[in-house]
Amino acid sequence: MEGPEEHGETSKAPLSRGASKGVSILDVILRFVAIIGTLASAIAMGTTNQTLPFFTQFIRFKAQYSDLPTLTFFVVANSIVCAYLVLSLPLSIVHVIRSRAKYSRLILIFFDAAMLALVTAGASAAAAIVYLAHKGNARANWLAICQQFDSFCERISGSLIGSFAAMVVLACQQFFLKIS
């Protein structure tokens, strides 16, 4: 099918061969960044717990991520995306060498879009709950729990950063993959 180099594969890519290779290398680098982001988020959220020195009838003395189902979803979503990104890395490296590979690139684009949606869903659902933990809601009579669980709240807020960074990276990657 290929001649000296992939002869017979026409391309509508607006980029030259060299630029396309550059984009492929960028793709690998961005994948690494997204792996670090999602992994850090999943670990930071998953290992959070805080035990208070006191407890009352209403406030539990220990807080961890599994107390809130949304935060569990956040950990699961980040883990899945991280695992996918690790598995997709070899394919992405192949694209650096065979810069005109067409169908394998389509597969990557498709799953990348699904993973973008998954990490967005996890991050924004968790952000909604973290916001509630910080601010509470007077109308629904949900009290902010961050006065009690201050270090727990700091950790769960911080762990959102990696996930949102991965979201931005995956969105950019979508675009780079398309133009390459």
Added chain:
Amino acid sequence: MEGPEEHGETSKAPLSRGASKGVSILDVILRFVAIIGTLASAIAMGTTNQTLPFFTQFIRFKAQYSDLPTLTFFVVANSIVCAYLVLSLPLSIVHVIRSRAKYSRLILIFFDAAMLALVTAGASAAAAIVYLAHKGNARANWLAICQQFDSFCERISGSLIGSFAAMVVLACQQFFLKIS
């Protein structure tokens, strides 16, 4: 390779010209479905309110979407996506006629991905809050408000459907746009 029109545009599209036109028509139809979904979601959520025949010190006698900031974000996100889809419709129709248009398609793919992320963020954040309204959270001492505000809860749960449908449609569309 090309006919008299679009001379000089090569294509790596795996589809024939006829199939590509079919996909473009499908794209227009899916855009209509997504418009209806997001519009219905925004309206259903935005017009929800329930006034209780009684009130106590803690539970407010009137519930509407703006009581919960996340639901406000849901309405805004759905409105933005709906407006974008309406504006993108003419461009999408142009693609049915000029089925090899390249750069305008890239623009659509790029903004579609951004809108997919936005509608996903809105829908999943709202879903997290709606879940909390239904189930509450004993650990955080957040009580379910759906016992009181039953019709309010039904409406906000129902309004998620349109948004999630639009999400699925936009994700499919991403793929169709890429292979066309």
